Amino acid sequence: SDLLLFVTRPGVDACGHLRDRLRWIIEETAPRAERPGLGVVLIAPWKQRHEADDLSQLLRSKGIDVPVAGVLATDPGAADTLAGRRPRPLGRTLLVRSAHALADSLSQVDVPQPSEEVRP
Secondary structure, three states: OOEEEEEEOOOHHHHHHHHHHHHHHHHHHOOOOOOOEEEEEEEEOHHHOOHHHHHHHHHHHOOOOOOEEEEEEOOHHHHHHHOOOOOOOOOOOHHHHHHHHHHHHHOOOOOOOOOOOOOO
16 A cells, blocks of 8 residues: 555544554564555544644654644534434535545645566
């Protein structure tokens, strides 16, 4: 894969697990010529979206240079609509708006390009 996204929620435990998993994947893929790009998606209430910046700073302070690509808003009403449990237009929901912003952000993530080496 070109891009490996880690998905997490806010909180000390979640961030600790994320940090450990990112360190592990970075160490495991270090010797490889082609490594996937790495990124993080935070799932949080929209009012806590600023925690993505806090998470990014925390990772950098621990020597982990992995971008936090964005936040996907928790929106139980929109999730119910997607699951078919509730009729409601989705276009202006926090879930859809945050998903659009996340997709835009992911399109900007620097993905490593394959090497120029010719393969049989």
